Amino acid sequence: MTEDEFAAYQSLSEETEDHRWAFGTGFTDPLEGIDPSLPDGTDAGALAAYCLMLGDDALVYSHRLQQWMTRLPELEEETALANIALDLLGQARLLLSRAAQAEGRGRDEDQLAFFRDEHEFRNVRLAERSDGDFAELAGRLLVFSAWRLALFGRLASSADPVLAAIAAKGARELAYHRDYAAQWVIRLGDGTPLSHGKMQAALGALWPLVDELFQPDPVTAALPGVAADPADLRAEVDTVLDVVLEAATLDRPDGAPMARVAGKAGRDGVHTEAFGYLLAELQSVARAHPDATW
Amino acid sequence: MVTASGPDPVTAAREIAAAVPDPELPMVTVADLGILRDVSTDGDRVVVTITPTYSGCPALAEIARDLRHRLTQAGFGEVVVRTALAPPWSSDWITAEGRGKLRQAGIAPPGAAARPPGPVPLTLTATRRAPVACPRCGSASTTRTAAFGATACKALYRCESCREPFEHVKEI
Numbered sequence: 445m446t447e448d449e450f451a452a453y454q455s456l457s458e459e460t461e462d463h464r465w466a467f468g469t470g471f472t473d474p475l476e477g478i479d480p481s482l483p484d485g486t487d488a489g490a491l492a493a494y495c496l497m498l499g500d501d502a503l504v505y506s507h508r509l510q511q512w513m514t515r516l517p518e519l520e521e522e523t524a525l526a527n528i529a530l531d532l533l534g535q536a537r538l539l540l541s542r543a544a545q546a547e548g549r550g551r552d553e554d555q556l557a558f559f560r561d562e563h564e565f566r567n568v569r570l571a572e573r574s575d576g577d578f579a580e581l582a583g584r585l586l587v588f589s590a591w592r593l594a595l596f597g598r599l600a601s602s603a604d605p606v607l608a609a610i611a612a613k614g615a616r617e618l619a620y621h622r623d624y625a626a627q628w629v630i631r632l633g634d635g636t637p638l639s640h641g642k643m644q645a646a647l648g649a650l651w652p653l654v655d656e657l658f659q660p661d662p663v664t665a666a667l668p669g670v671a672a673d674p675a676d677l678r679a680e681v682d683t684v685l686d687v688v689l690e691a692a693t694l695d696r697p698d699g700a701p702m703a704r705v706a707g708k709a710g711r712d713g714v715h716t717e718a719f720g721y722l723l724a725e726l727q728s729v730a731r732a733h734p735d736a737t738w
Numbered sequence: 739m740v741t742a743s744g745p746d747p748v749t750a751a752r753e754i755a756a757a758v759p760d761p762e763l764p765m766v767t768v769a770d771l772g773i774l775r776d777v778s779t780d781g782d783r784v785v786v787t788i789t790p791t792y793s794g795c796p797a798l799a800e801i802a803r804d805l806r807h808r809l810t811q812a813g814f815g816e817v818v819v820r821t822a823l824a825p826p827w828s829s830d831w832i833t834a835e836g837r838g839k840l841r842q843a844g845i846a847p848p849g850a851a852a853r854p855p856g857p858v859p860l861t862l863t864a865t866r867r868a869p870v871a872c873p874r875c876g877s878a879s880t881t882r883t884a885a886f887g888a889t890a891c892k893a894l895y896r897c898e899s900c901r902e903p904f905e906h907v908k909e910i
Contacts, residue, residue, distance in 0.1 A: 477787070477820025520884035520894070527886040534794025538823070609823035613793055616826060616910045624885050 473552070474537045475606065480545045483603045483670070490666040491604060492547035493566065496556065497663065497711060498595075499539030500567035503557055504719075505588060506532035507726050508574065509581075517578060524624060528585070531617040538610045545606075558730035562723055563713040569702065570653040571710070572719040579632055579639070579646035586625035586688060587650065587681075591657045593618040594680040598672035607670065626688045633692025640693065647689075648697040655701035657681075661711045747814075748779040754808050755786050761800045762889045765843040768801055772831025775822050782815035789822045792890040792910075829891075829910050841873045846880075846895065846906040870906050872897035882906075 482488055509529035516522040540553040570588060575581040596618060599611035632643040658678045664671040689696055708714040729736075755777050756769035768774040768788065776787040786805050790798045802819040809817040829848035832840075837847035849868045869878045877899035884894040892905045 475821065477818070478823060520886075523884060523888070524886040527890055530794040530796075530890060531792055532794070534790070534792060538793060605824070609826070610793075613790075613823055613826035616828075617792060620885070620908070620910070627885075 473541060474534075475541045475545065478606060478609075480606075482546060483605070486604065486670055487666050488546050488548065490663050491607075491670060492543045493663045494667055494671050495539045495543035495546060495607065497566040497661075499536045499543055499556070500565050501571045501588075501592070502532040502539065503536035503726075504565065504567045504722065505571040506530075506536060507722060508572065509585075511722075511725075512575070512581065521578075525581075528621050528624070531614075531621070535610065535614045535617070542604075542606050542610065554730070558727045562715055562720055565710075565715065565719070565723070566713060567710050567715075568653070568656050569710040569716050569719075570650065570657060572715060572722055573650060573653060574718050574722075576649065577642065577646065578628075579642040580649060582625050582628035582632060583643065583646040584650050585621065586629050587654055587657075587685070589618050589622040589625055590681050590684040591677060593622055594677040594684075595672055595674075597680075598676070602671070603669040622684070626684075629688055629694070630692040633689070633694040643692065644694055644697075647694060648699060651697040651699045652702035656709050656711075659709070659711075663711070747782070747784075748777065750812065751779050751784045751786075751809060751814065752777045754812050755805055758801060758804050758808060761797045761804070763840070763843075763845070763891075765845075766832075766836045766839050768805075770833050770836030770839060772827065772833065772836075773798075773801065779814075782813070783818070784809055784814045784816070785818045785820060787820045787822050789827045791827050795890050797889075827910075829907060832907070840907060844873050844902075844904055845892070846870050846873045846904055848907045848909045851909040870895055872900060872902065873904055874902050875900040880904075 482491060506529045509525050509532070512525050513522060516525060536557070537553050540556045544551050544553060544556060570584065573584060575584060593615055596611040596615040600608055600615060602608040602611065629643060632639040634640070635643075658674045658681075660673070660675060664673060685696070702709075705714045755774055756767060758768045758774075760766055760768060760771055760773070763771070771791070773788050773791065774786070775789050776785075778785050786809070788798065788801060788805070798821070805819050806817045828851050830851050832847060840847045849870070870880050870882070871878050872880050872895075875897060877897055879898040880895050881898060882893060883896050883903065886892075887894050887905050891907055891910075893908050894903065895906050896903045
């Protein structure tokens, strides 16, 4: 090993007290050195809530993907989903850090991720769904990444420069995720009668959660020029899904959207039963050992 | 040893920062990868700006630590490492020298990145991707075996001519 390589590895094992936290290595503020000021005239509370929504989508979905680790059919898919989950976790860290800056209450990304309760999470319910099989994983990843890519494509020109930078960066990752998912949906849909049937059933199972992705919410409405109207994304997402479904010889499901609870859904902090279990797994260690280091 | 009190501290700082290897691709430096964006000095204070390759890339924190370590050792009193998110990193920023080093290490460097990602998937079939030349024998007859690899920035390929598997830095 050369001296340069040695130095790189030595720094990996360096022990210091400030950046070895229990839930990752080398954790520092992902927005370190970036101008934290908010654009003039922006509602800081709404911007915090908006970044939290988008950050929660990524954090919760990333965790669902992580739950697939050691359970995927092949090592290659294991690597793929781990990488996708890592990209989304990176996006979550940036967005939760931006939310923390905007709210200005002294909380950080870890406090937002590990010490909020279920009703305080603002992710869409599609993000928290548990995949029943690999076809459901592929279908959900296609819908989620096509939708998020359409959203980030618009947010890349947001009036908030930090949000715009996070979105421009994330969009490139999401394009890769979307194409990976699309290839599996096509392979399974246009595969054997068995895989076709499973892929069609998977789409039918997750479709009730798709409509929620395009529903208006008051936070977005309070951020003209900063946030992107979810309703505007539908045409672009539909175009992508139509291309993929046609190549996959699959039919677009026409099931009714999942009911809201007293008019509320994920963006309002109202979640499905599956979410409580996910959150317990995500947060229990941090809550049991809040000062733990390794 | 170059020091902060030398005749040209900013050149010294730039050289030190540019020589920091990537922890996951130690055959190339942060300058080779285009991660190093700016180095400026003010007396014995140095400010280094770096950019992440992927949002979740864990190497960034390690690179920052390595930068602080080396610049402090070289005599700089205060080392500030900043992150820049915009414009987003592109594999197009990998230098010609960096590409050569990757190839020599058996990793196929990226081709030109497609921009911007359009609303319709352009890469739905393998045949639409530009061919990746084998870094060992140069053959263009290669097959992607996995879209992702051991790090966020790589995919896995196999050469159909020399039959060797190899890694490829993804276009982004």
